[in-house]
Amino acid sequence: MLDIDADRLRETFDDYAEIGATERGGLHRLALTDEDRAVRDRFRRDLEALGLEVRVDELGNMFARREGTDPDADPVLVGSHLDSQPYGGRYDGQLGVLCALETFRALEDAAVETRRPIEIVNWTNEEGSRFEHAMLGSGVFTGVISAAEALAITDDDGRSVGEELERIGYAGDHSCEAHDVHAHLELHVEQGPTLEEHGTSVGVVEGVFGMSWLDVTIDGEADHAGPTPMHTRTDALVAATDAIGEIQTLPTRLSEDAVTTVGRISVEPDSINVIPSRATFTADVRSYDDAVVDRGVEEIRFEVEAACERIGASFEVEEIWRIPHTEFSESVCATIDAAAAEADVSAERIVSGAGHDAKYLNDLAETAMIFVPSADGKTHNEAEFTPWDDVVRGAEVFANTTLRLAAE
The missing domain is CATH 3.30.70.360 (Alpha-Beta Plaits)
Structure with missing residues (x-):
């Protein structure tokens, strides 16, 4: 079983949450703003500190790959997004990226070699609050929307996605197009009250509305x-x-x-x-x-x-x-169940009322999500909060599900 460093994860989370922090403890880090550039730069440095090469595609999606022992094996893809809602919460999106980053760090700490490569991703403009096409980066990656159409989308001030990517230095050289993926896993806050009401630490997400x-x-x-x-x-x-x-x-x-x-x-x-x-x-x-x-x-x-x-x-x-609604992979859900049981973490099956990048990735690879509780069900505002004990439990289940998927 892979052990995460809870103190390191907390320190990293707090550091990232300072980038775009609001006076009321929330996060205002809209896609392709100066704040988004700053958090991207921090994420790049953290990945490079692990000896990983960061690849940026034409939509600004950021990838890094930890190689496996089988060079022909398709990778496990993990991650989420670093952009936020206007005056939103600190957990939505970035917690999923940082739990994936901690998984990479824990693998290095334990000197674990996996059969399959593992890739980490930060998707561009998941929220759709500045540029009105939610899950934009993953949508182009999976062919839901063309790159040309996505780059031409403008915000309320008439600035386009393409122009802002150039301005912040994240208009990558690589085409935004899907490659073969074995499985995809994303951790996110629930954004609803079910897990807290049931006293459950982890939601095994079977699908999306x-x-x-x-x-x-x-x-x-x-x-x-x-x-x-x-x-x-x-x-x-x-x-x-x-x-x-x-x-x-x-x-x-x-x-x-x-x-x-x-x-x-x-x-x-x-x-x-x-x-x-x-x-x-x-x-x-x-x-x-x-x-x-x-x-x-x-x-x-x-x-x-x-x-x-x-x-x-x-x-x-x-x-x-x-x-349309999404039904996630039963095999990945079962892997999450097994990882939760091994870690002695309470878990239950759940359906998401919110859209996520995993929705689009489900058309490409076996996909599922892990939820951690949202206090009072609040999200998309500065009061968004997840108890840290639940964050740690979710991160443990996420890391060990990733390890299991990378061994398949």
């Missing part, structure tokens, strides 16, 4: 807030709020696991004494059942149309992203 993102635009008519009678108004925001209220209650009509979220809304002309002429908002619908997601999209279109008909507004609903 399917999901759809929608952009909704409602057009009414601007007019003066004072002299315009209420019954003559075509207020786009009124229609939007009516629809949003129905979207909030929609999951009760869909399924037990369905969830819906309106995460962004804007109004034009955005003046205190002008009736809104346009309202735009996003809608996110998720379930482990793809048919439920389909019905959710149809219901959202229906509710928007009904709200607009009531006041005479026009509308457009555009689906901007859709991924």
